[in-house]
Amino acid sequence: MKGIIGAIAGDIIGSTREFNQIKTKDFNLFERRSMFTDDTIMTLAVANWLIKDKVSKKVLVDELKYWGLKYPNAGYGGMFINWLSQDSPQAYGSWANGSAMRVSPCAWVGDSLEEVQNLAYKSAAVTHNHPEGIKGALATADAIYLARIGANKDEIRQHVEIRYDYDLSRSVDEIRPSYSFDVSCAGSVPESIICFLEARNFEDTVRNAVSLGGDADTQAAIAGSIASAYWDVPNEFAYKSINRLDYDLLDVLIEFEEKFI
Numbered sequence: 001m002k003g004i005i006g007a008i009a010g011d012i013i014g015s016t017r018e019f020n021q022i023k024t025k026d027f028n029l030f031e032r033r034s035m036f037t038d039d040t041i042m043t044l045a046v047a048n049w050l051i052k053d054k055v056s057k058k059v060l061v062d063e064l065k066y067w068g069l070k071y072p073n074a075g076y077g078g079m080f081i082n083w084l085s086q087d088s089p090q091a092y093g094s095w096a097n098g099s100a101m102r103v104s105p106c107a108w109v110g111d112s113l114e115e116v117q118n119l120a121y122k123s124a125a126v127t128h129n130h131p132e133g134i135k136g137a138l139a140t141a142d143a144i145y146l147a148r149i150g151a152n153k154d155e156i157r158q159h160v161e162i163r164y165d166y167d168l169s170r171s172v173d174e175i176r177p178s179y180s181f182d183v184s185c186a187g188s189v190p191e192s193i194i195c196f197l198e199a200r201n202f203e204d205t206v207r208n209a210v211s212l213g214g215d216a217d218t219q220a221a222i223a224g225s226i227a228s229a230y231w232d233v234p235n236e237f238a239y240k241s242i243n244r245l246d247y248d249l250l251d252v253l254i255e256f257e258e259k260f261i
Contacts, residue, residue, distance in 0.1 A: 001238045002148075003261040004043055004253070006202065006228020007104045007221045009241040011039035014210050014220035018075070021213035023176055029206070030240050036249070038074040039221040041067050042102035044249050046123050047256040050109045054119060061089060061126050070248070075217075077183070083127055091129035096183045099128035099137035100192075101218045104225035107144035108260050116145045128185075136185025139164040140222055143193055147229035153197050156226075166190040172198050172208045179212045188215055192222035202227045202234065 013029050015037050045067040049060040068076065068084045076084070077096060083089045103120050110116030120141035124134050139160050146156045157168050168190060175191055182188050195208035205227035209220040227233075242250060 001233045001235065002228055003108060003257055004047060004104045004225065004228075005233050005238050005241060005257075007043050007101070007225035008036065008040045008245070008253070009202075009228075009233055009237045010206050010209065010220035010222070010224025011043075011101075011217045012036055012241050012244055013206050013224075013237075014217035017210050017216035018218075021181065021216065023211060023213045025204075025207040025211045027207075027210065029203070029237070034244065036074075036241075036244055037217050038068075038071075038076045038098075039101040039218055040245070040249065041071050041074050042098065043104060043221070043225075044252045044256075046102045047105040048252050049123075050105050050119070051252070051255055051259060054109060057122065057126060060122065064126065065089070080127060089126075091125060091127055093130045093133075094128040095130040095132035095136075095185055096128065097136055097185050097188045097215065097218050097222070099124035099133045100140040100185055100189050101221050103137040103141045104144055105256060105260075107141045107148060107225075107229065108256075110141075110145060113142065113145055116141050132185045135164055136189040139166060139189055139193070140225065143196070143226045144229045147226055153230075157197055160193060166193065168194055168197060170194060172212070176212055179214055181214050183215050183218070188219055189222060192219045193226065195219065195223040196226040196230070199223075199227065202231045202237070 012034050045063045049063040053059040106119035120137045124137035196205045199205035205223050206220045209223040210216045
């Protein structure tokens with residue numbers, strides 16, 4: 001299975017390690033406590049915006065607010081919680097990785113790299129309008145789109161390095177020992193992309209991301225969103241993830257998949 005299920009599966013697998021970090025790839029992927037978090041909710045909020053009206057900024061804001069308020073205890077950052085409480089919320093200059101964790105639907109809707117970048121920019125700018133917040137969303141969306149249309153890893157690496165000036169030359173083994181929790185796009189998106197570039201398959205991608213010992217659910221969601229455009233998500237992982245969604249979230253996923261994937 002391909003599509004935004006990769007971000008959702010990555011989020012759920014990483015959810016038990018967000019505040020219980022590990023530095024090994026040897027761990028149980030799905031545990032009893034594994035659950036969807038803000039990464040999944042916001043990904044599906046963006047998906048629902050694209051289903052309804054991919055042009056309207058108001059529809060995007062309304063979707064982010066609706067789903068955020070529907071699931072208020074999903075692990076949002078403090079500034080985003082404040083944004084959700086406002087009647088007419090304005091972007092707050094965030095450079096955090098929330099823009100990258102929710103961007104994957106844009107890469108499946110756009111029919112060209114230019115359209116994907118335009119949608120990714122819109123999806124980020126209503127909250128994460130800091131240049132690093134925008135860059136993290138665009139780099140992730142570009143990687144997903146290029147994987148989706150058949151680019152190889154060297155082509156994806158070169159594109160992201162040249163266009164976004166991310167250092168993708170490091171290995172997971174080089175990053176892991178000194179890496180720590182980092183919610184910034186600058187400090188987490190390049191590492192997440194590397195986790196995909198170095199992997200053998202979807203499972204290996206997610207194991208790489210969690211094993212860094214950082215913002216595990218978000219980095220696994222970002223890395224998983226790219227991997228699920230390059231490889232299929234194993235049916236077992238897809239089913240175990242889908243079974244952890246409630247009906248409202250599942251309805252959005254099904255409608256998005258049917259319409260765009």
